[in-house]
Amino acid sequence: MAELVGVFAAGHAPLIARDWDQIPEARRTPLAAAYDELGRRLKAARPDIVVEIAPDHWVNFFLDNLPSVCIGVGEEHDGPPEPFMIKAYPHHTLPGHAAFGRHLLETALAHDFEPAFSHRLRLDHGFCIPLWRMKLDPPPAIVPLIVNDIEAPMPSIARCAAWGHLLRRAIETYPENLRVAVLASGGLSHSVGEPTMGRIYEDFDHECIALFASGEEKTLIDFLTDGIPRAGNGADEIRNWVVAHTAAGGKGFELISYLPVPEVYVGCGFASWNVA
Amino acid sequence: MASDYWLSKLMIDLLQPETAAAYNADRDAVLAKYKLKPELRSAIVADDVAGLAPHVNAYLLRFHFQRLGWKDADFIAALRALKPETAHG
Numbered sequence: 001m002a003e004l005v006g007v008f009a010a011g012h013a014p015l016i017a018r019d020w021d022q023i024p025e026a027r028r029t030p031l032a033a034a035y036d037e038l039g040r041r042l043k044a045a046r047p048d049i050v051v052e053i054a055p056d057h058w059v060n061f062f063l064d065n066l067p068s069v070c071i072g073v074g075e076e077h078d079g080p081p082e083p084f085m086i087k088a089y090p091h092h093t094l095p096g097h098a099a100f101g102r103h104l105l106e107t108a109l110a111h112d113f114e115p116a117f118s119h120r121l122r123l124d125h126g127f128c129i130p131l132w133r134m135k136l137d138p139p140p141a142i143v144p145l146i147v148n149d150i151e152a153p154m155p156s157i158a159r160c161a162a163w164g165h166l167l168r169r170a171i172e173t174y175p176e177n178l179r180v181a182v183l184a185s186g187g188l189s190h191s192v193g194e195p196t197m198g199r200i201y202e203d204f205d206h207e208c209i210a211l212f213a214s215g216e217e218k219t220l221i222d223f224l225t226d227g228i229p230r231a232g233n234g235a236d237e238i239r240n241w242v243v244a245h246t247a248a249g250g251k252g253f254e255l256i257s258y259l260p261v262p263e264v265y266v267g268c269g270f271a272s273w274n275v276a
Numbered sequence: 277m278a279s280d281y282w283l284s285k286l287m288i289d290l291l292q293p294e295t296a297a298a299y300n301a302d303r304d305a306v307l308a309k310y311k312l313k314p315e316l317r318s319a320i321v322a323d324d325v326a327g328l329a330p331h332v333n334a335y336l337l338r339f340h341f342q343r344l345g346w347k348d349a350d351f352i353a354a355l356r357a358l359k360p361e362t363a364h365g
Contacts, residue, residue: 057335058288058333058335058336058339062284062285062288063279063281063284063285150333150335151279151333192334192335192338193329193333193334193335193336193337193338193355194329194334194355195329195355195356195358195359197338197351197352197355198352233334233335
């Protein structure tokens with residue numbers, strides 16, 4: 001059976017790739033260090049695959065067809081299409097893991113979840129900025145789990161928590177030996193393309209972090225359900241952290257770093273959950 | 277407020293260089309392919325952030341004005357003029 005060997009989370013922002021050198025050194029250095037530390041921990045966990053939970057920034061889906069959750073079940077996926085990402089992380093393709101993707105999909109369907117699935121996804125900056133900055137090169141095998149964090153209506157926080165439990169169940173029931181890491185990409189608070197653009201809600205982020213650390217699921221769900229709508233539209237990506245949180249199984253949480261970075265408009269959080 | 281389909285469709289299509297080139301060459305011909313409400317057609321032609329924001333996804337709005345070459349400071353200033361409750365998340 002597969003083994004959960006690590007659960008991590010990191011923020012992302014296009015400007016981290018596009019304007020990395022423009023970020024003042026006082027913030028660029030700790031930002032780089034946080035990604036480095038997360039990368040070090042992920043590599044030390046020696047995963048065979050990484051289930052990466054991220055939003056889709058309009059590169060795979062549109063209003064014609066916009067799944068709440070989509071699992072990548074392909075043998076490989078396309079690399080980031082954004083020009084600024086092609087320079088930073090020049091991978092035309094990234095390996096997938098069809099067998100685990102299919103198992104996750106079938107486990108979901110067997111438990112009354114109805115995700116979309118895709119045999120080939122484009123993995124945009126949301127997926128690839130953490131991979132790039134964590135120095136995961138060559139890329140690990142990725143099973144993408146796209147959560148709609150972008151366009152309302154979105155999955156409830158409670159449902160995202162249920163997805164994390166389901167992901168854990170899928171890992172525990174996978175019949176082959178496989179070391180699985182989980183990486184959530186996105187958040188914490190930020191605001192893009194709306195009147196509050198650029199605002200970072202540090203108090204909200206700190207409260208969020210405290211609740212991830214406390215591990216109390218119901219309190220976390222209630223807080224996020226109430227608070228995310230007031231913490232900028234980018235805070236919707238904290239859904240991905242919730243999936244990671246419940247997948248980890250409540251064995252403890254460690255904040256690696258919290259860095260509000262106004263130059264990239266994001267309250268960047270970096271975290272690792274205990275799995276042993 | 278729900279996203280307006282045709283405005284959103286226009287904005288995402290304009291992210292493709294060939295559609296943007298066609299738009300620059302003959303704007304009216306491209307706009308004729310989209311069933312835009314008159315006020316949204318006017319807003320897109322005028323690069324009217326306030327007129328567009330309530331009707332389109334905030335990320336698509338940002339991508340659109342980035343494509344047009346707007347500086348973030350100008351885009352944010354235009355957004356600030358909106359009341360938060362009228363914007364589209």
